[in-house]
Amino acid sequence: MQTLHVALGERSYPIHIGPGLLGQPDLLSPYIRGRQVMLVTNETVAPLYLNKVKASLSAFQVDTVVLPDGEVYKTLDTVNLIFDQLLEKRHNRTTTLIALGGGVIGDMVGFAAATYQRGVDFIQIPTTLLAQVDSSVGGKTGVNHTLGKNMIGAFHQPRCVLADTTVLKTLPTRELSAGIAEVIKYGLICDQSFFAWLQMHTKDLLACDDTALGYAIKRSCLAKAEVVAEDEREGGIRAILNLGHTFGHAIETHEGYGNWLHGEAVAVGMLMAVDLSIRLGWLDASELEVLRRLLEQAKLPVTSPTDMMPEDFLKYMAVDKKVVDGSLRLVLLEAVGKAIVTSDFSHDALLATLKSI
Ligand SMILES: NC(=O)c1ccc[n+]([C@@H]2O[C@H](COP(=O)([O-])OP(=O)(O)OC[C@H]3O[C@@H](n4cnc5c(N)ncnc54)[C@H](O)[C@@H]3O)[C@@H](O)[C@H]2O)c1
Ligand SMILES: O=C(O)C(=O)C[C@@H](O)[C@H](O)[C@H](O)COP(=O)(O)O
Ligand SMILES: [Zn+2]
Numbered sequence: 001m002q003t004l005h006v007a008l009g010e011r012s013y014p015i016h017i018g019p020g021l022l023g024q025p026d027l028l029s030p031y032i033r034g035r036q037v038m039l040v041t042n043e044t045v046a047p048l049y050l051n052k053v054k055a056s057l058s059a060f061q062v063d064t065v066v067l068p069d070g071e072v073y074k075t076l077d078t079v080n081l082i083f084d085q086l087l088e089k090r091h092n093r094t095t096t097l098i099a100l101g102g103g104v105i106g107d108m109v110g111f112a113a114a115t116y117q118r119g120v121d122f123i124q125i126p127t128t129l130l131a132q133v134d135s136s137v138g139g140k141t142g143v144n145h146t147l148g149k150n151m152i153g154a155f156h157q158p159r160c161v162l163a164d165t166t167v168l169k170t171l172p173t174r175e176l177s178a179g180i181a182e183v184i185k186y187g188l189i190c191d192q193s194f195f196a197w198l199q200m201h202t203k204d205l206l207a208c209d210d211t212a213l214g215y216a217i218k219r220s221c222l223a224k225a226e227v228v229a230e231d232e233r234e235g236g237i238r239a240i241l242n243l244g245h246t247f248g249h250a251i252e253t254h255e256g257y258g259n260w261l262h263g264e265a266v267a268v269g270m271l272m273a274v275d276l277s278i279r280l281g282w283l284d285a286s287e288l289e290v291l292r293r294l295l296e297q298a299k300l301p302v303t304s305p306t307d308m309m310p311e312d313f314l315k316y317m318a319v320d321k322k323v324v325d326g327s328l329r330l331v332l333l334e335a336v337g338k339a340i341v342t343s344d345f346s347h348d349a350l351l352a353t354l355k356s357i
Contacts, residue, residue, distance in 0.1 A: 008157060011139075013159055018165060037061065038082070038091055040105060041101050053125065065081060070104070083116060086116055102128035110140075124161045133217050149253055181267040189240045190223050246328070249265070271288070275357055277332045277333045
């Protein structure tokens with residue numbers, strides 16, 4: 001097992017990464033302050049892993065909530081089902097919520113923890129690659145709105161993250177690929193040598209090779225932990241973690257939540273960001289082909305949805321959370337491994353990108 005740390009003063013926490021971690025009581029109990037635990041998962045993950053986690057919590061009063069599965073259920077109504085159980089089972093302010101699942105469960109449980117009785121503790125047990133490399137770390141929690149992704153939420157850090165790589169063996173390949181998209185993001189924004197490593201090892205990640213997965217999770221979490229420690233609430237540098245997301249969130253919202261997976265939409269969004277960076281003269285034209293080949297290797301899409309026009313993108317991009325005073329800001333690349341957040345691009349260049357990918 002490897003342990004990384006997110007350094008946030010009194011809100012600091014460990015990220016434990018390794019095979020076979022589920023079911024080890026000593027990894028969870030130090031982060032549970034009271035007697036009560038609300039273990040939240042979904043109907044797909046429950047039959048696979050709920051009993052194992054529950055068995056490791058025998059020292060606590062454990063209640064469970066099993067939510068419906070899918071991005072389409074990442075809503076306030078679903079979070080309300082968690083509140084219903086917390087109140088029915090009389091959970092108080094010393095309770096700890098545990099999120100067992102992918103990013104959808106993690107984001108909703110984190111949001112429930114941020115708001116239940118004005119804030120209680122929570123623990124992340126991410127079970128998808130995407131959640132292990134990205135969503136379980138950093139404290140962004142929330143739900144979607146029909147008009148935009150993650151529009152209602154809060155920053156609320158978990159007390160610990162437990163990433164058991166063994167659970168990835170049951171993950172469908174399409175979901176593994178979606179997770180690889182966020183891994184590639186870390187290479188592009190801040191780690192050129194990791195990006196080079198990915199050219200050689202993406203096939204190992206797809207084959208669920210333990211060593212490759214452990215390495216990719218560690219490298220991604222190290223990068224995210226460093227950025228989050230510097231800028232917890234996205235006042236500045238943290239926005240680089242949004243590479244490809246302004247375009248990607250537009251795709252997810254326009255196509256209907258869940259039809260394009262988050263990682264798939266981000267993959268196409270990253271191609272758009274690279275294309276625009278090239279048009280601005282910041283990146284060599286060859287980088288577009290390099291990224292396209294890598295995404296194809298990872299079995300990710302490389303063209304935008306056929307039914308989406310540039311004006312559809314612009315409509316959803318206008319409500320992006322990085323918009324300031326009506327001006328759209330995008331994460332672009334000055335080089336592979338060096339991202340910037342900028343509004344320094346012309347509408348014509350953006351339009352050309354939206355038409356070409
Ligand atoms: N908070 C953040 O910083 C952050 C970062 C990235 C993404 N996100 C959010 O995360 C969400 C996407 O997360 P995701 O890709 O994990 O999707 P997800 O949570 O929908 O999980 C994907 C699918 O895999 C299933 N599953 C989960 N673990 C499994 C396992 N071990 N074996 C078999 N099936 C399993 C789930 O039930 C689901 O059907 C999006 O809503 C996105 O906005 C948040
Ligand atoms: O942690 C962050 O910061 C990120 O931007 C990580 C993203 O991968 C993630 O999808 C996040 O939920 C997007 O945040 P949003 O603020 O654009 O909704
Ligand atoms: Zn993301």
